[in-house]
Amino acid sequence: MSPPRRTTLKDLARELGVSTATISNAFNRPDQLSPALRERILGEAKRLGYRGPDAKARSLRTGRSRIIAVVLAESLTYSINDPVASELLSGIAEVLDAHGHTLLLLSGRQHVSQVPGSASIADGFIAYGLMPPSLMVSADLPAQRPLVAIDFSPAGYPTVHIDNEPASYMIARYALRTPARRPALVSLRLTAEPCNGRITEEHTLLPPESSITRSRLAGFHRALEERGFTPSDAPMWNIEENTFEVCAPVLEEILDLPDDERPDLLLCMSDRIALTALTLAEQRGLRIPEDLRLTGFDGIAEGQYRAPRLTTVRQDSVEKGRIAARMILGLAPSESTLLPTTLIVGDTAP
Amino acid sequence: MSPPRRTTLKDLARELGVSTATISNAFNRPDQLSPALRERILGEAKRLGYRGPDAKARSLRTGRSRIIAVVLAESLTYSINDPVASELLSGIAEVLDAHGHTLLLLSGRQHVSQVPGSASIADGFIAYGLMPPSLMVSADLPAQRPLVAIDFSPAGYPTVHIDNEPASYMIARYALRTPARRPALVSLRLTAEPCNGRITEEHTLLPPESSITRSRLAGFHRALEERGFTPSDAPMWNIEENTFEVCAPVLEEILDLPDDERPDLLLCMSDRIALTALTLAEQRGLRIPEDLRLTGFDGIAEGQYRAPRLTTVRQDSVEKGRIAARMILGLAPSESTLLPTTLIVGDTAP
DNA sequence: GCTGCTAACTAAATCGTTAAAGCTAACCAC
DNA sequence: GTGGTTAGCTTTAACGATTTAGTTAGCAGC
Numbered sequence: 001m002s003p004p005r006r007t008t009l010k011d012l013a014r015e016l017g018v019s020t021a022t023i024s025n026a027f028n029r030p031d032q033l034s035p036a037l038r039e040r041i042l043g044e045a046k047r048l049g050y051r052g053p054d055a056k057a058r059s060l061r062t063g064r065s066r067i068i069a070v071v072l073a074e075s076l077t078y079s080i081n082d083p084v085a086s087e088l089l090s091g092i093a094e095v096l097d098a099h100g101h102t103l104l105l106l107s108g109r110q111h112v113s114q115v116p117g118s119a120s121i122a123d124g125f126i127a128y129g130l131m132p133p134s135l136m137v138s139a140d141l142p143a144q145r146p147l148v149a150i151d152f153s154p155a156g157y158p159t160v161h162i163d164n165e166p167a168s169y170m171i172a173r174y175a176l177r178t179p180a181r182r183p184a185l186v187s188l189r190l191t192a193e194p195c196n197g198r199i200t201e202e203h204t205l206l207p208p209e210s211s212i213t214r215s216r217l218a219g220f221h222r223a224l225e226e227r228g229f230t231p232s233d234a235p236m237w238n239i240e241e242n243t244f245e246v247c248a249p250v251l252e253e254i255l256d257l258p259d260d261e262r263p264d265l266l267l268c269m270s271d272r273i274a275l276t277a278l279t280l281a282e283q284r285g286l287r288i289p290e291d292l293r294l295t296g297f298d299g300i301a302e303g304q305y306r307a308p309r310l311t312t313v314r315q316d317s318v319e320k321g322r323i324a325a326r327m328i329l330g331l332a333p334s335e336s337t338l339l340p341t342t343l344i345v346g347d348t349a350p
Numbered sequence: 351m352s353p354p355r356r357t358t359l360k361d362l363a364r365e366l367g368v369s370t371a372t373i374s375n376a377f378n379r380p381d382q383l384s385p386a387l388r389e390r391i392l393g394e395a396k397r398l399g400y401r402g403p404d405a406k407a408r409s410l411r412t413g414r415s416r417i418i419a420v421v422l423a424e425s426l427t428y429s430i431n432d433p434v435a436s437e438l439l440s441g442i443a444e445v446l447d448a449h450g451h452t453l454l455l456l457s458g459r460q461h462v463s464q465v466p467g468s469a470s471i472a473d474g475f476i477a478y479g480l481m482p483p484s485l486m487v488s489a490d491l492p493a494q495r496p497l498v499a500i501d502f503s504p505a506g507y508p509t510v511h512i513d514n515e516p517a518s519y520m521i522a523r524y525a526l527r528t529p530a531r532r533p534a535l536v537s538l539r540l541t542a543e544p545c546n547g548r549i550t551e552e553h554t555l556l557p558p559e560s561s562i563t564r565s566r567l568a569g570f571h572r573a574l575e576e577r578g579f580t581p582s583d584a585p586m587w588n589i590e591e592n593t594f595e596v597c598a599p600v601l602e603e604i605l606d607l608p609d610d611e612r613p614d615l616l617l618c619m620s621d622r623i624a625l626t627a628l629t630l631a632e633q634r635g636l637r638i639p640e641d642l643r644l645t646g647f648d649g650i651a652e653g654q655y656r657a658p659r660l661t662t663v664r665q666d667s668v669e670k671g672r673i674a675a676r677m678i679l680g681l682a683p684s685e686s687t688l689l690p691t692t693l694i695v696g697d698t699a700p
Numbered sequence: 701g702c703t704g705c706t707a708a709c710t711a712a713a714t715c716g717t718t719a720a721a722g723c724t725a726a727c728c729a730c
Numbered sequence: 731g732t733g734g735t736t737a738g739c740t741t742t743a744a745c746g747a748t749t750t751a752g753t754t755a756g757c758a759g760c
Binding site: 368369370371372375382383384387407409410411412413 | 737738739740741742744745746747
């Protein structure tokens with residue numbers, strides 16, 4: 001005995017003695033048939049447990065699925081918990097939702113060959129912060145299907161981004177207004193090989209423009225040089241993942257340095273790094289900002305709804321997502337968009 | 351001139367002089383054809399820019415899409431930023447990813463008629479915390495398609511959940527070990543009608559079991575009664591959305607009460623509420639825990655990676671997600687699963 | 701009563717795959 | 731030399747809808 005086959009348009013048509021085209025119209029173009037018949041069809045559909053045209057068949061026939069795929073740089077497991085990626089998704093979902101589209105989550109980490117076949121179901125792609133070895137950068141996946149990039153710029157596609165160098169210069173310059181003796185940097189995605197800790201001469205840095213944080217580094221260095229520091233004066237630490245768990249040990253290493261080696265200014269590449277540093281510093285009895293000044297990057301909510309408030313650069317990630325979504329839906333022209341950033345002066349570097 | 355039609359299996363077959371079945375086999379069952387021919391096919395595919403079988407057609411033919419839909423109670427825009435929903439998604443994504451499936455995000459708020467048609471593309475559904483008026487509770491959408499529920503129990507479907515009443519009893523009892531003079535409750539989803547503020551006699555509470563927080567209330571009350579309080583002794587506030595922005599004004603209202611009315615113990619239904627309360631209390635110069643004791647619920651990372659650490663009940667939401675995902679993929683038997691909760695004694699109610 | 705028009709339907713082709721069944725030649729065993 | 735396998739293809743029929751191009755009946759206008 002076979003499983004209870006799904007009811008289809010055809011079943012409904014046979015049952016009612018009308019053509020399948022009419023059933024289809026009953027669901028898609030009410031004006032193409034008499035109200036009375038439509039009533040009858042909808043009633044019978046409910047009775048037979050028919051839930052409307054099957055999405056698989058419909059998308060094959062029409063060529064469109066009303067699904068937009070979002071390709072995230074890291075694993076989904078991680079990305080979903082990242083506050084910036086969350087805000088982005090929030091903005092994207094808001095627009096897609098309002099226009100009857102849904103959102104498919106993909107990870108861009110894997111190589112082309114491993115991209116789930118289900119990717120080709122999407123009507124369009126929004127890709128976030130992919131880095132060179134990734135499949136999408138080679139423009140391999142989309143192939144004449146619409147793609148909007150966020151925070152990176154694959155050739156030939158529109159992108160939504162901020163001006164990273166000036167933004168990081170802005171906050172570093174602000175932080176350095178108050179003289180620092182031992183400034184230091186804590187960042188993500190700076191090294192070619194994985195590195196969770198101090199960056200030494202042995203490590204090779206990524207080429208400029210290959211990651212957002214890498215391009216922000218230039219802004220930090222520009223501000224430092226204006227204050228008479230050379231790049232090598234400010235030690236750098238790299239962190240592999242923007243989570244409390246992975247940040248903590250590296251930051252402990254920094255904060256547990258002897259008093260005369262411990263940085264008195266920590267320029268962090270993300271708010272989450274800065275917030276973790278803040279917590280750990282407080283636990284060690286360091287006074288903020290007297291003993292340690294801290295800056296973040298992103299302007300996430302958690303950094304502002306706490307005391308002390310984080311000094312940081314705000315970028316509107318929700319809006320980034322909205323804009324990308326509008327572009328992919330064709331509601332806005334697909335042209336690269338640069339969003340502004342603003343300095344938030346909090347309590348960690350007043 | 352028509353758009354440059356997508357290359358298909360058929361084009362490839364014609365070009366190479368073989369049947370479409372063989373091309374299909376080259377991609378899906380390498381053992382069904384000679385390695386030499388397979389090489390030739392794959393080479394030609396690359397040359398013509400053919401990216402493998404189209405997901406729309408394949409899913410129609412096979413009946414499976416390798417897509418699992420996650421239905422979230424609230425709007426996606428909000429859910430994605432909720433730390434508990436994020437952890438859940440994280441766990442789900444981890445398992446789906448490992449088994450070549452992808453994740454479609456749906457909101458369960460809307461009525462059946464507004465469910466995106468794309469829903470029927472999914473092979474299965476994981477639904478989270480839906481409440482009665484929602485479409486899914488009436489089991490309207492899935493209709494003999496697999497569904498696993500998280501944190502609610504639709505008849506006939508397996509569910510992954512915790513025991514809410516004992517969990518909330520546990521933390522309330524712990525918090526009340528130290529005598530409180532004016533305990534109060536701050537919760538989500540307690541009232542039938544929207545209410546952002548103090549719950550008075552005018553409001554009608556949701557029926558028990560209609561929301562998680564509502565069933566936790568019983569545990570709180572049990573603990574309070576053990577200490578000689580009647581339910582009406584402990585004032586309640588309701589908050590419409592678990593975000594800093596929406597929580598803040600309600601909590602300010604509470605914290606700004608005159609000293610002799612302000613609660614000295616705040617039992618919060620979520621960590622995010624408790625954390626917002628904590629921040630606002632600190633800003634007002636209240637000493638924690640001397641002037642105000644606080645408890646949360648969930649055990650999210652943000653509550654522990656900060657000082658003072660939040661006293662709360664931990665539930666493993668990531669694991670909840672993993673289990674639900676394994677069930678929906680058939681990797682684990684689909685039987686309702688109860689997960690344990692643990693008391694985390696932090697600094698806000700030591 | 702004829703023409704023309706519209707409303708309300710139907711027939712049939714198509715979307716790009718996969719899967720079951722069938723075919724053919726080559727090889728092996730006895 | 732016959733019968734049985736098997737490897738390696740091909741043929742053909744779905745999968746469940748949408749859409750284009752009809753067909754038919756009814757009615758208005760003159």
